[in-house]
Amino acid sequence: MAIASDKVRRARPLLGTFVEIEAAGAAKSKMDGAIDAAFEAVAQVHRLMSFHDDDSDVSRLNREAWLRPVKVDAWTFRVLEAAVELHRRSKGIFDIAVAPTLQNMGLLPRPDGDPPIGSQARSFDAVELLEGQRVRFGGRGIRIDLGGIAKGFAVDRALEVLRGFGLASGLVNAGGDLAAFGREPQTIHIRHPCDPRRLMCRVEITDEALASTARRFDLLSSAETTGSAIIDPATGKPTGVIDGATVRAGSCMMADALTKIVMICGTGAIEWLELYNASALLISGDGDVRITPDWHHAVHLAA
């Protein structure tokens, strides 16, 4: 007979970060099986949507979709649908076609024989979604990167798998994009975007998702923050006014995507936060913290 244990938490390197999955309130063997299956869902998103993997849907699209419609997996199609809708609703602020800029900055690799592409803003019909999960690009110079939305989608899929096992609670954290379910609130500590060694605040979440973004840093080589990997499509340059943002939303995919809009628009992002029933916290360069009024009760700042 399986021995009941209160919770199990494991971590694997996936999606270019560390993905943590926690299961609670079931027999140990059941929690282990749930976590294995949830990791498999994350690995599947990684295989489908990695910019770095030649066999991913994203790489096939970047190679061939300007020539002919390319059929993609149902999950990839769902992410593209969400990205295209958000692109349209945000008037181009959210844009999965900024990959050439990231390539030119050396933040994304350029496959052999792939010529450099200018970093100008993309047109609205860059990514065309067709019948039968097929996708066509509007021109030869289109390159997409789902790095701003796929991690959140992976968290949602993993959480869905955990839910399917009938656990009391579960949590998935993909390097700061996280979501949880269960009756008890989960406490999340948020790093200071300018110094990852410090915690800036804690937030409680219940049955919801949280995504955080900041200027880039890599604790393995340095704790110093560097430039942003988020590109403003209007200027083709990295964003600079906001140091960090955390967004709360019903789905992690939407929270993940909305952090990009907040980093680009700052306080102006409130229009889209309201549209998607999301809340946000942003830290501007002068050290000020701004929180949407629907959420400030749940955020406990270090003071």
Added chain:
Amino acid sequence: MMTWVRYTLPAAAITSIASPSYAMQYLSIDEAQKQAFPSATHFTEVQAGRVWKAEAGGRIAGFFIFDRVVGKHLYIDYAVALTPGGAVHSVEILQYRESYGGEIRSPSWLAQFVGKTSGSALKINGDIRNIAGATLSSTHVTEGVKRVLAAYGNRLR
């Protein structure tokens, strides 16, 4: 239309050391071995503290390799499970530590958290279980797995 509520973080909060060390123990070596090869009945140490052969009913189920990557501020213990053919079966993080050496200046930072649930005290190595912020790169582990494969992928058959 919503409007933002604005706070100014006092300078004291900006300079306080929030978390002198953060560690997360996920699995012991024993647990990770059972996790990677649930059907295995026996693990034989091939290289002390580093490589184990997993056997199930007298047949080789695969190999289990323990490794560690050390960065400037991070120490990560991880394990690679290989199939009998030498391909990666799974990669699991066993322990994760962030350490900032002598920077433990103010343990009273805990008292600095204010909020409506002040009753729930924070503990440095207790309650901090979920940290969000910018993405931590897993590049070093990915490179480590490549080294493990290069070192053992063809040798362990």
